[in-house]
Amino acid sequence: MNSVLLMLLLFAGAGVYWSQNAIDVRVGQFRSTEEVLYLPSGKVIKTLSLGHNGLLADVYWMRAVQYYGGKRLKNEKRFDLLDPLIGIATTLDPQLIHAYRFGAIFLSERSPVGAEQPEKAVALLKRGIEQNPDEWQLYRDLGFVYYWYLQDYKKGAEAFLEGSKNPKAAAWMKTFAAELMAKGGSRGSARFLWQQFHDSADNEQMKRNARENLLRLDALDQMDILRDFISKIEARLGRPVESIEELVKLGLIKQPLDPKGFTYVYNPQTRTVELSPDSTVRRF
Amino acid sequence: MKVLHIARNTFRECVRDKVLYNLVIFAVLIIVSSLILGAITIGDVKQIIINLGLSTISLFGTLIAIFIGIQLVHKEIDKKTVYSLLSKPVARHEFILGKYLGLSMTLAVNVCVMVLGVFAAILYLRHSFQVSDVQILLAGVLILIELMLVIAIALLFSTFSTPALSALFAFCLYAIGHFNTDIREYGLSSDSWVTKVVASAMYYLLPNFGNFNIISRTAHGQFISTQIYLFAAVYGLIYSLGLLLFAMWIFQKRDFK
Numbered sequence: 001m002n003s004v005l006l007m008l009l010l011f012a013g014a015g016v017y018w019s020q021n022a023i024d025v026r027v028g029q030f031r032s033t034e035e036v037l038y039l040p041s042g043k044v045i046k047t048l049s050l051g052h053n054g055l056l057a058d059v060y061w062m063r064a065v066q067y068y069g070g071k072r073l074k075n076e077k078r079f080d081l082l083d084p085l086i087g088i089a090t091t092l093d094p095q096l097i098h099a100y101r102f103g104a105i106f107l108s109e110r111s112p113v114g115a116e117q118p119e120k121a122v123a124l125l126k127r128g129i130e131q132n133p134d135e136w137q138l139y140r141d142l143g144f145v146y147y148w149y150l151q152d153y154k155k156g157a158e159a160f161l162e163g164s165k166n167p168k169a170a171a172w173m174k175t176f177a178a179e180l181m182a183k184g185g186s187r188g189s190a191r192f193l194w195q196q197f198h199d200s201a202d203n204e205q206m207k208r209n210a211r212e213n214l215l216r217l218d219a220l221d222q223m224d225i226l227r228d229f230i231s232k233i234e235a236r237l238g239r240p241v242e243s244i245e246e247l248v249k250l251g252l253i254k255q256p257l258d259p260k261g262f263t264y265v266y267n268p269q270t271r272t273v274e275l276s277p278d279s280t281v282r283r284f
Numbered sequence: 285m286k287v288l289h290i291a292r293n294t295f296r297e298c299v300r301d302k303v304l305y306n307l308v309i310f311a312v313l314i315i316v317s318s319l320i321l322g323a324i325t326i327g328d329v330k331q332i333i334i335n336l337g338l339s340t341i342s343l344f345g346t347l348i349a350i351f352i353g354i355q356l357v358h359k360e361i362d363k364k365t366v367y368s369l370l371s372k373p374v375a376r377h378e379f380i381l382g383k384y385l386g387l388s389m390t391l392a393v394n395v396c397v398m399v400l401g402v403f404a405a406i407l408y409l410r411h412s413f414q415v416s417d418v419q420i421l422l423a424g425v426l427i428l429i430e431l432m433l434v435i436a437i438a439l440l441f442s443t444f445s446t447p448a449l450s451a452l453f454a455f456c457l458y459a460i461g462h463f464n465t466d467i468r469e470y471g472l473s474s475d476s477w478v479t480k481v482v483a484s485a486m487y488y489l490l491p492n493f494g495n496f497n498i499i500s501r502t503a504h505g506q507f508i509s510t511q512i513y514l515f516a517a518v519y520g521l522i523y524s525l526g527l528l529l530f531a532m533w534i535f536q537k538r539d540f541k
Contacts, residue, residue, distance in 0.1 A: 050458075052339045054339070054499050065324070
């Protein structure tokens with residue numbers, strides 16, 4: 001009797017596995033998450049949560065992270081649900097600081113890395129500051145979004161200055177606000193800021209993002225040096241240079257590599273040095 | 285003494301009914317969460333573990349409190365064991381109180397073990413504790429008091445209604461108890477004085493479960509004043525006592541012939 005039951009159980013298990021696979025094949029092996037929020041209002045969800053809003057906030061934040069990660073893996077450029085998901089998570093738990101901070105990065109980063117919606121990131125961070133006025137890092141992030149993604153140096157400097165009034169704020173924020181007002185979007189300021197982000201990051205994702213941007217700045221510096229060098233060589237040779245490889249063959253330089261180890265490309269038409277199409281250094 | 289005997293028997297009955305099996309589900313949930321959360325989210329995993337742990341304690345406890353609570357009296361009447369019990373020198377109020385304390389003891393054990401599970405998960409993740417982690421213990425105490433209130437509600441309904449209806453009423457009251465603040469807000473924003481009075485009356489009459497909700501703040505390690513804990517505990521205990529007295533009064537009046 002027992003062996004018959006066991007057989008039937010195994011049979012049922014195999015049947016479920018087989019039929020589920022049959023459905024998956026017909027619907028699409030990896031069914032994409034429906035781009036629908038059944039309950040779009042965080043306030044409604046909070047009311048219905050029966051006091052478990054903290055747990056639901058975590059669930060919505062996880063959903064936002066998975067949504068963002070899924071889109072990145074598939075190299076999709078639209079992140080329509082990202083802002084609403086982060087909005088719901090932060091409405092359910094207004095003290096969910098990492099949702100404001102990472103959410104702002106996800107929203108601001110240029111496509112395809114992010115949603116390229118820095119205005120929404122600004123709105124998110126302003127909501128975060130309203131709910132958590134003592135969190136100086138939110139001011140820093142707001143200043144950074146203004147500075148880096150919106151190139152609004154005045155508002156960026158104002159945000160850094162406002163944040164620097166917090167006794168816990170990093171000492172550099174005040175001086176950086178002044179520098180931003182004076183120099184605007186110089187590469188030196190950008191490097192300084194990314195370095196601060198890198199050094200103060202309390203998790204690997206944030207550190208990696210800062211590292212990628214620092215590498216990009218290194219690549220920009222190297223490309224400037226290369227372009228200047230090529231101009232000088234062209235003046236000395238009295239003819240245009242066709243490629244970097246030509247300079248290498250002439251023994252003038254060793255093959256220059258970008259921070260990720262890929263070769264640079266010289267475009268004789270535009271007279272610019274560019275990243276190789278294969279390079280994994282960020283391009284914007 | 286008689287009350288304690290009934291309480292002890294109720295506790296044994298709950299254990300025999302395998303109520304504490306939910307601890308296994310909780311353990312699996314916490315262990316799996318501790319292992320995988322870091323890979324699927326960004327941010328403070330400890331905060332999620334506290335949210336998840338305390339919310340699960342509250343949810344499991346509420347389900348046990350309602351579904352076992354509504355059976356406490358009904359089962360004795362259904363099996364006719366209440367006749368032999370009440371024919372002994374046991375007062376009806378002692379019977380109700382004993383049943384209440386028995387289930388409360390069961391849930392106290394449940395909450396204690398689950399809180400220890402949350403601490404174990406934190407220790408696994410962080411390899412140390414912080415001073416603010418004491419608040420998890422205090423949140424556990426408040427959850428237990430909240431659950432004792434739910435038991436009192438379920439017990440009250442079970443003294444005069446069927447188990448199905450008692451469960452429905454108890455759950456509705458539990459849900460309404462979470463909307464209590466909204467009811468008051470609605471009344472305050474109304475122009476009608478009748479609405480204001482009714483909303484205000486409902487606010488004080490209905491149990492306010494929002495008083496016990498400190499899970500989110502505990503997860504963020506925010507300081508919560510001792511007075512909030514104390515007043516919430518006093519509120520819960522007094523409200524439960526009121527419901528118990530009401531349940532005893534109804535049970536006293538009930539005719540078993």
